[in-house]
Amino acid sequence: MNRHEGVSCDSCLKNNFRGRRYKCLICIDYDLCAACYETGATTNQHTTEHPMQCILSRSDFDLYYGGEALALEQPQAYTCPFCNRMGFTDTALMEHVTAEHADTTLAVVCPVCASLPGGEPNFVTDDFAGHLTLEHRTGPRDLISFLISFS
Ligand SMILES: [Zn+2]
Numbered sequence: 001m002n003r004h005e006g007v008s009c010d011s012c013l014k015n016n017f018r019g020r021r022y023k024c025l026i027c028i029d030y031d032l033c034a035a036c037y038e039t040g041a042t043t044n045q046h047t048t049e050h051p052m053q054c055i056l057s058r059s060d061f062d063l064y065y066g067g068e069a070l071a072l073e074q075p076q077a078y079t080c081p082f083c084n085r086m087g088f089t090d091t092a093l094m095e096h097v098t099a100e101h102a103d104t105t106l107a108v109v110c111p112v113c114a115s116l117p118g119g120e121p122n123f124v125t126d127d128f129a130g131h132l133t134l135e136h137r138t139g140p141r142d143l144i145s146f147l148i149s150f151s
Pocket residue numbers: 009010011012013014032033034035036037
């Protein structure tokens with residue numbers, strides 16, 4: 001399964017590009033290819049200040065990690081949509097958001113949902129801490145079976 005299928009870069013408009021994808025966690029449905037991300041593409045809504053989630057496709061993941069650590073879930077380092085800190089695991093992100101951003105009511109795109117195969121790529125919530133606790137506390141594998149059982 002190619003995770004980037006159907007995704008086009010919102011700056012250079014390249015379709016189904018290979019390599020890393022960067023998804024804005026503030027703008028709805030704004031994705032950049034690695035080249036546009038690195039050159040700092042902006043729109044009148046999107047700025048380089050916006051936190052972006054890096055999403056690897058399965059084949060890129062195998063490429064980067066040489067086929068090691070072939071867990072069923074795609075390992076991801078999550079970006080905090082509020083303060084732009086990167087490199088969280090899902091559990092660490094939950095702890096961080098609960099501790100630092102529990103009172104924040106800014107609507108953001110959930111980086112965990114966006115990164116999960118079969119997840120909702122543009123799930124927006126204004127209660128991110130609550131959403132993490134409710135939906136992602138049990139880990140990705142359980143979330144997937146949860147999503148499947150309701151689809
Ligand atoms: Zn591009």
